Amino acid sequence: MSAPSRRGVALEAALRARRDAGAKLLVTYVTGGLTPDWVDYLQVMVEAGADAVEVGLPFSDPILDGPTIQEASARALALGTTPTGVLGALAGREQPVPLVVMTYYNLVFRAGLERFAGRLVEAGVTGAIVPDIPLEESGPWEQAAAAAGVAAVLLAAPVTPDDRLAELCRRSRGFLYGVNLMGVTGERSSLSGSAAALARRMKAHTDLPVVMGFGISTPEQAAAAASDADGVVVASALVRAVLDGASVAEIGDRVGALRAALDRG
């Protein structure tokens, strides 16, 4: 086995530094392999002010994703996208911000936990979000990720009781992901009513960066969702635009608008 090359920007340190400098964090998402030039979308997100980028490794059965990311995953898979292909593309270009993969546990499990974590490191990926394993099942993955130097990001939901929230805060690495609503990913016309309460509970429990996601679509929603937290993830709204044919420059403009809204506060 070749020694991991240890590139990539450490997730937690980068996000803490930005937060402590007074910025609201912007994390954007692109489905790996969605189009042949998908890395250009990632690149423009970084240039337009994303503080970290989530890269989806498409899975055949994404149970926590709504129609938009389902469609993107299916399209990427139909193009022959594999985890190896996506990670290989990432390894080809060094980025100035942390990269985080988002995927489902079977892809991790099938590869083998240690081997999967090692591949992330080789690709310069420093964090991973695996939303279909709760605390009771995520221990082995957390250990494998930690051993490889990958931050295993855990997710809290509106129904998470305080004792579980404390445990999530203790075990999450990189940041703590707050799922805004009881539901799947996807664009929404308004921000979930449960978002602010969850964000405040998370902030009260931890000093880790607290980032909210699911359903955040517009710059106004991003600013509102970030007000009780340290930042936001915007995924489906950007993926929808790509699916509808948005150019790289247009995605750059959208991310720029999100950045500006967060900076205005």
Add this chain to the structure above:
Amino acid sequence: MTTTTGRAAGMGQPTATGRFGEFGGRYVPEALVPACAEVEEAFRAAWADPAFVGRYHDLLRDYAGRPTPVTECARLSEELGVRVLLKREDLTHTGSHKINNVIGQGLLTVAMGKRRVIAETGAGQHGVATATAAALLGLSCTVYMGELDMARQELNVFRMRLLGADVVAVRSGSRTLKDAVNEAMRAWVSEVDTTHYCLGSVMGPHPYPWMVRELQRVIGDEAREQCRALLGGTDPDVVVACVGGGSNAAGTFAGFVSGSARLVGVEAAGGSAVGRGVPGVLHGMRSLLLQDETGQIKEAESISAGLDYPGIGPEHAYLAGTGRAEYAAAGDDEVLDALQLLARTEGIIPALEPAHALAWLARSARDGSVPAGSTVLLTMSGRGDKDAEAVMGILGGSAARP
């Protein structure tokens, strides 16, 4: 009687985290953890409560028509050279074993103070059963069903709607059972406060594989007593059932696992998770799954919508590993032959799913791997009405093979 008792070989409770050996568990998003825990707690309490268990058995008797008989198949036995006994789940109300599970989960829904159920369905039998229990208990009901299955099982779609359920077409992925489960889980996350997910087989996150097996064990418990009465106090040599997720097989095996009968589960050849699957995680459970080398789930392919599933319940994966049960597969052609064989020798038209168990039995009796003179109990999990149109489409007017 040789016994292989003890927890390792039997079908007791899973571990506290819902494991059967390495399989099982609760691989769900954080948002569903409290709901799964609530179902577990509620079922544990209900199953220990004589009033709940009494009400469940009363409804199975007075509404669903239990106990179902065991039928001695004289002409088929003569044809195959083995003594065939059928456990007649096809005679229950709604026409398949699925009713046992939904009566239990319907009562549990009421006990949890919820007024609504959702379900996935493949062949439509679980959907029809859920819609039926919902009507009986005054619950609202939505059933998720793959678009392909809706076309294959049009009659069941109509039955569900007649029973007052909403049927939602699932257009993602392979548009079959696996995608219907995905969609039901997505829906559950957004309405978990008010809604119980009435899963239809021994699959999914803990406690479902255990709970559904317990709600189906009435099949095996009855059959054991009925067989002993017929067979002078002994168990059959072979106990066989078809396996989609594996609920009719698990319920049947539960009655015989502590004895010495050979236990056989029969999957569809195009959905054989034990034969061609590898360990993985899907739909909340760790089990054997059809998947490619990167972990993408493969689409199962079968003439039978109810067996068209790329996985298998985790307890079956475990029983396959310990060797206490064995798993075989049957292909579409031999299944159609077996269906016609039973129709013409016994006057019983089986559903395509249990026709898989029959196909295995016919093959094994003919090649001697089930020795002549053996006694075999086969769970006839459902009746063939729902498949008549599809089978007619395949066999045409020539449903008169030699």
